Amino acid sequence: PTATTTTPTTTTEITATSTIAATTTTTTTTTTTTTTETTTTTMTTTTTTTTATTETTTTTTTTETTTTTTTTTTTTTTTTTTTTVLVCIPTGSMTAARKYHTQVTLTNGNVLVAGGTTDGSTALNSAEVYDPSSGLWTPTGTMSNARYFHIASILPNGNVLVAGGTTDGSSALSSAEVYDPSSGVWTSTGAMGFSRFYHTASKLTNGNVLVALGTTDFSILLSSAEVYDPSSQLWTTTGPMSAVRQYHAQVTLGNGNVLVVGGYGATQLRTAEVYNSSTGFWAITGNMITARQSHTASILTNGNVLVVGGLGSTALDSAEVYNTSTALWTTAGTMSSARQSHTASILTNGNVLVVGGLHSTALSSAEVYDSFTGLWTTAGTMSSARYYHTASILTSGSIVVAAGTTDGSIQLSSAE
Known part of the structure; x- marks a missing residue:
């Protein structure tokens, strides 16, 4: 597919930073003056001894000293308040308005958004990539199956697994496909054991992906889970x-x-x-x-x-x-x-x-x-109220929030 770039609009990327926005330092000093008090008591005793020829006078002096010392205590209390503020940086508009899509940060730092729906019922097979260095969104390869309410997960090799979802909001998909960021091409992979949407996914420590629960058609809910092995491209039920x-x-x-x-x-x-x-x-x-x-x-x-x-x-x-x-x-x-x-x-x-x-x-x-x-x-x-949106963290620590809806019927093509 030929990549096209879009002209930057007023949509924004959110950068969440921790800033010392309000710092209050309070120093309380309690000082007690050190006092040394010395009391000296002198007692004189005079003894007179008289003999026939000699009179002897003996004087004894006793000194008693008492010292009292009080220490000085200083207490300092410092209070620092840290707040998180949002700094908005303009980005380009997305190539399509969508909700119920997926979003992941790729290993190269770009962001992939895939699938979803514009009208609330018909699924999209389109995907697009956000480049933080240019602030622009460009279309990438289309999926084999249009889908929404699906999952997306990064694999150990940097590719992206997309699985399940629905094309029309009533019947679930079991199909799965893998996106290669280096070529922009999607390739079908092993299908899940169960068709499902409204399911969830987590990457395991060994690189496999656990998919759990969901529904087949809103009326039949699932209690099953299965694991995708990227090396074999097969699913195993847990x-x-x-x-x-x-x-x-x-x-x-x-x-x-x-x-x-x-x-x-x-x-x-x-x-x-x-x-x-x-x-x-x-x-x-x-x-x-x-x-x-x-x-x-x-x-x-x-x-x-x-x-x-x-x-x-x-x-x-x-x-x-x-x-x-x-x-x-x-x-x-x-x-x-x-x-x-x-x-x-x-x-x-x-x-x-x-x-x-x-x-x-x-x-x-x-x-x-x-x-x-x-x-x-x-x-x-944010600049736009939204729900059913997605968010992912960039390598810079910024967070990109994309698409969603304002009222369930109007879908957004903005990102911030």
Whole structure:
């Protein structure tokens, strides 16, 4: 395909940086003067001895000294406040408006966006690449199958696996294909054992890709999972999962296992389970505090998992943390805005940036979770309110947020 470049517009790329935006230093000094007090008492005793010829006088003097010393104590208290601010840099417009697409950062630092839908029902087979050095989006090779609600994952060789999804929003795909960034060409690979969309994917420590759950047609939900081996290009079914679910979240833990949490079965779910990458089996783990779907899950620097927002009976502003050592959940503060269908990205300082999403309307707001204090702070707004968007981290630490929708019917071609 012939690559074309687009003219830069007013869309923007978000650079999330940690800045000492407000530093307050308070020094409190308490000084007690050192005092040395000396009390001297002199006692004189006179003894007179008289004999016939001699009178002798003896005088004895006793001195008593008492010294009292008090030390000086100085206390200095310094308070430093660090906030995360968003700096916007103009980029070019995307080649197509889309939602329900995928987005990954390639090993060369560029960003690949693939598939999705413009009208909300008809799938796209197009893909495009963002170059951070030029700020422009250019079309790349088209997929063999148009698809949305699919997954995308980076393979060990730098290629990108895309699997599943739907062409029309009613029937699922089992097909998979691989994108080669060096040639811009897509090649079909082994098909999954199950057709599925609304599934999730995680890269395992051995380079394989675990795909879990989803639905075949909205009415039939899946409890299955399977693993793609890039070397053989084949899929292997894992042990059975404990529950059917879609709209869930999935993340690879520091020990190489995989946590799947929440989602929707017959209703919103609190349950969670862990995939053991050594045995290939799943085990139930602790339940969340709040049932939720359409949420995010992020690995913190200490290895625990932060789950944010989502949908219960309404959009949620709550967050909670899964302790990987105890398998227990604890509350993690409250966001300023309830939101679902948002994105969450790990910043270079270990904090988590949450962007956009849906409450009663699309949100443009962003906020940051401080992984050390457990507190949330607002972090500015995007130029466009959006949900069903995607986000990925560049090698510079900047975060690119792309496409999505403002109201479910109007899809965006902007990125920031």
